[in-house]
Amino acid sequence: MSLLSVQNLTKTYGGQQVLKNVSFDLKKGECLGLVGESGCGKSTLSRCLMRLEQVNSGKILFRNQEIQSLSSRKLMPIRKGFQIVFQNPTAALNPKLKIKASLLDPYLQYRKQLSLRYFSFSSKEQFVSELLNMVGLPASIAERYPHELSGGQKQRVTLARAISIEPELVILDEPTASLDVISQRSILHLLEDLRDQLDLSYLFISHDLTAVKELSQRIMVMKQGEVVDMFRTEELFHAQRNPYTKELVSIF
Numbered sequence: 401m402s403l404l405s406v407q408n409l410t411k412t413y414g415g416q417q418v419l420k421n422v423s424f425d426l427k428k429g430e431c432l433g434l435v436g437e438s439g440c441g442k443s444t445l446s447r448c449l450m451r452l453e454q455v456n457s458g459k460i461l462f463r464n465q466e467i468q469s470l471s472s473r474k475l476m477p478i479r480k481g482f483q484i485v486f487q488n489p490t491a492a493l494n495p496k497l498k499i500k501a502s503l504l505d506p507y508l509q510y511r512k513q514l515s516l517r518y519f520s521f522s523s524k525e526q527f528v529s530e531l532l533n534m535v536g537l538p539a540s541i542a543e544r545y546p547h548e549l550s551g552g553q554k555q556r557v558t559l560a561r562a563i564s565i566e567p568e569l570v571i572l573d574e575p576t577a578s579l580d581v582i583s584q585r586s587i588l589h590l591l592e593d594l595r596d597q598l599d600l601s602y603l604f605i606s607h608d609l610t611a612v613k614e615l616s617q618r619i620m621v622m623k624q625g626e627v628v629d630m631f632r633t634e635e636l637f638h639a640q641r642n643p644y645t646k647e648l649v650s651i652f
């Protein structure tokens with residue numbers, strides 16, 4: 401069974417069709433990479449999948465359940481199964497909240513529907529420290545504010561927050577784009593570790609074909625709102641690739 405199934409998704413802004421019949425499946429345990437030039441609709445797709453935007457037509461099925469037009473109340477118990485990590489961790493964290501408050505927020509929101517497998521909750525302090533430990537940060541970070549952290553540390557915090565309710569799927573929308581090369585590498589390694597330890601599936605959106613190649617089992621290529629190519633990662637250099645994929649490969 402597919403964890404996520406997207407069928408003929410269409411999204412229009414004004415008169416501009418930004419997503420054109422986008423269809424794909426993502427299997428449990430899989431990392432599906434998504435690449436394509438700036439403006440091709442990658443972030444719009446991720447916002448539609450998260451139901452931050454309403455689609456014009458098409459279906460989004462999570463665990464075989466249609467979610468594209470569910471009410472907020474009906475979506476709530478399903479919504480805990482998928483989380484998103486954005487490109488800019490500074491914008492994703494409330495500057496007025498200490499890290500511990502940001503980390504507790506999703507748990508407190510969903511606690512009635514949660515039965516945790518990997519984390520335990522005996523106290524707020526212990527839970528926050530377990531989360532920080534999972535993303536390679538010291539427990540003392542809990543008492544700090546976002547502006548007291550580096551970009552790499554902030555992205556680790558947003559990852560800790562995303563995994564705190566043990567989702568099955570995490571949408572990674574260019575999670576390393578705002579970081580320096582060394583921090584990018586360590587976040588990629590962390591993503592690999594978290595996937596293995598927490599049995600996660602990823603939709604990994606990135607401009608960085610090298611990073612996508614490293615983390616993903618399959619790669620999907622978008623151009624001007626359409627999926628133009630989809631293949632197993634080891635087939636990236638095969639002759640039958642779409643000309644646009646070949647163009648992307650030649651840049652890297």
Ligand SMILES: Nc1ncnc2c1ncn2[C@@H]1O[C@H](COP(=O)(O)OP(=O)(O)OP(=O)(O)O)[C@@H](O)[C@H]1O
Nearest residue numbers: 413414418436437438439440441442443444445607
């Ligand atoms: N809220 C909006 N209102 C109107 N147009 C929008 C809106 N959001 C995105 N667009 C347009 O939709 C198209 C796709 O944008 P989107 O941000 O999804 O691309 P992207 O592939 O994620 O780009 P990047 O890699 O630069 O983040 C662009 O032409 C953009 O201008």
